[in-house]
Amino acid sequence: MIVRIITIFPSFFASCLGEGLLGKAAERGVVEVQFDDLRGHANDAHHTVDDAPYGGGPGMVMKVDVWDRAIAAARQAAPGARVVLLTPQGDRFDDAAAVRLARESGLVLCCGRYEGVDERVAEHLVDECLSIGDYVLTGGEAAALVVLDAVARKLPGVVGRAESVETDTFTAGLKFPQYTRPPTYRGWDTPAALRSGDHARIAAWRQAEARRRTAHRRPDLAPLAAAKNVRLVLLERAMDEAIRDPQSAIAACATRAVDAYRLARLVVCVPDADTRQVLRNAHLYDVRIVASLAQLLARAKHETVIHLADQPGPGQLPLAEIKRIIAAAPAGITLTWGGVAPTGAHVAAPALPDLADHPLALAAWLDRLFGV
Ligand code: 6GU
Secondary structure, X not given: OEEEEEEOOHHHHHHHHHOHHHHHHHHOXXXXXXXXEHHHHOOOOOOOOEEOOOOOOOOOEEOHXXXXXXXXXXXXXXXXXXXXXXXXXXXXXOHHHHHHHHOOOEEEEEEOEOOEEOHHHHHHHOOEEEEOOOOOOOEHHHHHHHHHHHHHOOOOOOOOOHHHHHOOOOOOOOOOOOOOOOOEEOOEEOOHHHHOOOHHXXXXXXXXXXXXXXXXXXXXXHHHHHHOOEEEEEOHHHHHHHHHOOOOHHXXXXXXXXXXXXXXXXXXXXXXXXXXXXHHXXXXXXXXXXXXXXXXXXXXXXXXXXXXXXXXXXXXXXXXXXXXXXXXXXOOEEEEEOOOOOOOOEEEOOOOHHHOOOHHHHHHHHHHHHOO
């Protein structure tokens, strides 16, 4: 990936790019970082890049024509690259944005300075504006470095084990705590579970700690973390309608919900073999197609199964209880909808009792469970 940084302070980046993972990534050619000094695009003897703001006020504003020339040169040097202006006025840069930008063939990071950049740069010249958080930096350089680091570690071959990236904080809520030798230091112990050598116990401890921590420190991320282990299974009745009409509200609602709440997967149960084949050939949904729920669960012994009920009935649990069950589940969670409750499943009371089996009821459930 080519990353071109347009800045009035190219030397700001020198030491960071020689060190650590970023340095290695550059060495191996996974990222090629280019610098362009914005002053080189000024058209006067003083290399002026800024001017007083229209309407008055303190400070200076970076000039649109200078940025125009610099960005045009960047687009020529890195064709197809995504051009980003770093500004506290931008959209929030987060882990999902890092994943998205890592798919680009190139990035142009435009570092704003002073009180701001002429608005026409944001409006007409760049592809998007990003901010790294709710605070004001003296310039976009530190932000560009943050973006470059976060994007680079999503590229294959930058972080040693792909697993480290998958278990990153934020992809799955906050991370579990880590310890290394000695086992006890000044009376501070390493948790016994981690020294047990029992892999299942270790995994369970880590998952529980990660969830507890996320819920406590970052409740805003908790639903996202919870949703990661959840697959949504549409049972026969839901599929009947979806098969009859692939544009049905059910199919659309389910596929979009899986994306929106970042559930692990959408699975559909289709008992009829011919219909299964038709669905597979049609590539209608980005889903797993199985003959029955039993087949799906046969390979997931520790799965917690929760059925979202269509009709009010005995033994159903309220939302708060279902949330607790999801938070405490030792392994993955299978949510079923659109049919008869599987034996042994926890049954959640209908989200919208009056709408019974309407797709809106499914949407309401998912939003209450996993909406932020
Ligand atoms: Cl991208 N630039 C500046 N100057 N300040 C910021 C920022 C960017 N993100 C947060 N604060």
